[in-house]
Amino acid sequence: MQDNDIIVGLGGHIDHGKTTLIKALNGFDGDSLKEEKQRGITLDLSFSSLQLPSRNVAFIDVPGHEKLLKNMIAGAFGIDVFLLVIAANEGIMPQSLEHMKVANLLGIQTCICVITKIDKLNSPKEELPLLQAQIKALFQSCDMTLHSIIALSLHPEAENAKQIQELKMCLDSVPKMPKTDYGMFVYYIDRSFHIKGAGCVVSGSVLSGSCALNDKLYVYQANKEVLIKGIQIHDRPAAVATPSHRVAFNLSQINHTELQRGYLLAPKGYLRGFDSIDVGVFGEIKHNMIYQCYLGTQKFNAKVQLLDDIPISSHSFGKAPLKLATLKCDIAVFGIFSQHFILRSDDGNICGGVILNPIIDPIKKHTKIALLQALAQKDFQNAFTQLTQIHKKGFGLISSTQRFALSHEQSKAIATNIESIFFDQSSLTLYPLSQIQTLANLILCIFEKNKSALLSASSISLRYKYASPALAQKALDELLKEGLIRYKNGLYLSKLNTIKDINTFVQDTLYTTLSKQHFAPLAPYNIYEELDIDKQTGDNALKALSLAKKVVRLNHNLFITSNALTQMVHLMRGLIAKHGYVDVSTLREETHLSRKYLIGYLEYLDRFEDIACIENKRTLKYKRT
Secondary structure: OOOOOEEEEEEEOOOOOHHHHHHHHHOOOOOOOHHHHHOOOOOOOEEEEEEOOOOEEEEEEOOOOHHHHHHHHHHHOOOOEEEEEEEOOOOOOHHHHHHHHHHHHOOOOEEEEEEEOHHHOOOHHHHHHHHHHHHHHHHHHOOOEEEEEEEOOOOOOOOOHHHHHHHHHHHHHOOOOOOOOOOOOEEEEEEEEEEOOOEEEEEEEEEEOOEEOOOEEEEOOOOEEEEEEEEEEOOEEOOEEOOOOEEEEEEEOOOHHHOOOOOEEEOOOOOOOEEEEEEEEEOOOOOOOEEEEEEOOEEEEEEEEEOOOOOEOOHHHOOOOEEEEEEEEEEEEOOOOOOEEEEEOOOOOEEEEEEEEOOOOOOOHHHHHHHHHHHHOOOHHHHHHHHHHHOOOOEEHHHHHHHHOOOHHHHHHHHHOOOOEEEEOOOOEEEEOHHHHHHHHHHHHHHHHOOOOEEOHHHHHHHOOOOOHHHHHHHHHHHHHOOOEEEEOOEEEEOOOOOOOHHHHHHHHHHHHHHHHOOOOOOHHHHHHHHOEOHHHHHHHHHHHHHOOOEEEEEOOEEEEHHHHHHHHHHHHHHHHHHOOEOHHHHHHHHOOOHHHHHHHHHHHOOOOOEEEEOOEEEEOOOOO
16 A cells, blocks of 8 residues: 555446446446345445555446436545546537546546547547547646547557556556645545454545554444444455545444545544534625535535625636525534535536535624635635634634634644734634733732632632733733733732732631631632632642631532531431431431532541441431440
């Protein structure tokens, strides 16, 4: 298995010789898959491969019949080179043009054209150059490059060995254009079936990234995690699956009946599904019309809502101008930025496009158009800036793989160079600069209400969930720089704060608060927020109070003063003396406390040697003397 390997997709009109050509190249007869027929697999696509001196070539042979165009589209995703087959005696036919259009819309960059049935020409020397000229003319207006034209006859009696060898040499040397790296493993299922002794098996083409044996992947449409038990590439076991290969996976933790064509395998947590996606569309498109949309090997219905009638130029996605639109889909779509798709209307018209915004933001139309224009040019600095203004409380780059097809490192490099934003690299969050002042004003409000407040960046972040610790620190630094607050022992204080010993003050304040709350003390983080005390400082104070045995920790978030706990134990023993036991119900009737407190106190009672717990009731093991 080499990085130089390619997937070649065959296209062309029905009966122009695609399957016969494959057989001449590698002996594979796509119409005689007896084993797969027994499995009940619909033979709408056939797959085979050819080992050449410098690479392996995987072939996807698709139907040429116009009624099976949807199967051709499914097979075209993931191919590196388009092989267009045209019969010399019929020339360029409707499906020839349609298949070529689909390949071009999907962003396939290279085409090899094979002219078959030249033995059926009356005058090959005159007719063949004319056909070759017509074929070359087809490629002048599209983004796909015509690499070569090879003419031959596939008639059993024809002497075609030289031409077949020429085609093999062409396939072996055709440049492999770089695929889009989505920053993760991406694989669409085109078949799923059961093999006795192995279980669930799926086949498809790897579009991006790699995965290995025993890796875990996520089937997004099925909402299930699966384990890769086996990998097979070109009928041979493999340890790793990479792009430009036809790959079969043996999956565990799922049944083949739960899977279907179009389901997406990728690492868990990378993608979110939306029933609307913002796109750029190539070609004529009608507003509010429902189209069949093909993405990967998945098919669904989508209503097109045009955002702007004026097409925009996008050199990032080819020569053709783009019309900006939103697709309202009948399923949740797990799209990725720059993915190509095909749209087909009920009357057979075809157009296509690219996903520009796979994660929908609730924004106004004019704002969305400006954002999509930047994304269409892959002007990510501009897009980041706009999204930061849209998400004023923080725009997270954690989703940059899906949203921009960028790794976190690539996103960080772009964000670092934007001067008009504050970038928190640790949390991968962008904020408008105005948010620093907004947060600073909120901090000053805290000090105005409570001159004894003891704050830190982490306590500010806990209070205002949208604010990362780095943003909070920046706001505190600005206030300190302006002389509006002061800094002592790692904490930020009001200018009016007169506390001399912070540790003693915090311990006394916490003890007084817990004493007032008696049997129903708040959780520490609630107390810290109420008193405007930094969490770490508060935790240290509670630890000191516990060591001094002034406070007892019953569980993770329940601290009670020793005096109150002694009273509670006395109360529970009194209930045992009265009823013969104490449980949640009897203790609730007496105290009117919530269950979280009742359980804590009863479990504390279990620490005494004379107490037994029988069926959730606490009783005395023996009478105390």
